[in-house]
Amino acid sequence: MKRIINITLLCAFVILIAASCKKTTKGLRPVVTGGSGEVLVLINDALWESAVGDTLKSILNDTQLGLPQEEPVMDIIHLSHNGFGSMFKTHRSILDLRVSAEIEKNNLAVKDELYAKTQSFMKLEAKDNQAMIQLLLKNRNKIVAYFLLGERNRKIKTFKRSVVQEIFEKVKSKYQFTLSFPAGYKINKDEADFLWISNETPTTSQGMFIYSYEYLSEDMFSKDKIIKRRNDLLKKYVPGPTDGSYMGTESLYPILSRQFDFNGNYAIETRGLWKVENDFMGGPFVSITYLDEKNNRVICMDSYVYYPNNNKREMLRELEAIMYSHENLNK
DSSP states (O other): OHHHHHEEEEHHHHHHHHHHHHHHHHOOOOOOOOOOEEEEEEOOOOHHHHHHHHHHHHHTTTTTTTTOOOBBBEEEEEGGGGOOTTTTTBBEEEEEEEEEOOOOEEEEEEOOTTTSSSSEEEEEEEESSHHHHHHHHHEEEHHHHHHHHHHHHHHHHHHSSSSOOHHHHHHHHHSEEEEEOTTTEEEEETTTTTTEEEEEEEOOOOOOOEEEEEOOOOGGHHHHHHHHHHHHHHHHHHSSTTOOOOEOOTTOOEEEEEEEETTTTEEEEEEEEEEEEEEEOOEEEEEEEEOOOOOOGEEEEEEEEEEETTTOHHHHHHHHHHHOOOEOOOO
């Protein structure tokens, strides 16, 4: 009798654990797969080889601005709908294109986390090839922006799980906002008006300069004034590998600038190439300069990458994600 009772209790315990596990795992999604910057494109082979495919490639494989060598905005993985099995459904970014005479109205729709956590999924439908081409061209900026934003947000979530506390606290106390630098980054230089943080390996360097100064007039946000301030500070604080060398901005390469809203603040994004004066080092940079109106100051976060003779797109996007992890403490 005692054995029967024990077995009964054990069965009840197993059932209870199973029920508990079922409740706990319900709603859990698989993690995304694939490389950063990749988009899995679902499109039948005939469309892929047609003008529709050419149009799509011209959008996703457009040249990423602000790099020293040509790199595409996104990397494309082509797959037909018939091959879209379970092993592909967790890909981080999926773009589904469908053309059919049965489709009454052209449509673009997005569905976050359709098959996996943090996944970006977009579907485009059109009644014929020409309609699909028009849909792609009309929404080219929206398509690219959607997938790039998904990549950035994934990076930010990852970084916040492994934030370097020393850097987090330093930025917080020095500038009254926070940034989520992941493991590997260290404080390189800390001056009254300048903070240099970087991740160094034997072959690469990723870094960010953070500096602030009093806001006096609107022309402080002109491209020329931003670059002049940058060059003055880098000459002062960022020496090169040889005597008399220092970091500066490459003036022979286009310097791109755009105005935008950064977390509710007026801001300018600047992209270009940096170089080491009196030496041969160089690479891409991107900076965000914004107005902290409450404290009457200009804040600049200036990021750079050094990785000679190799692709730098994803390394620079890592730093962009860190800049966009910005959280203001003075709200």
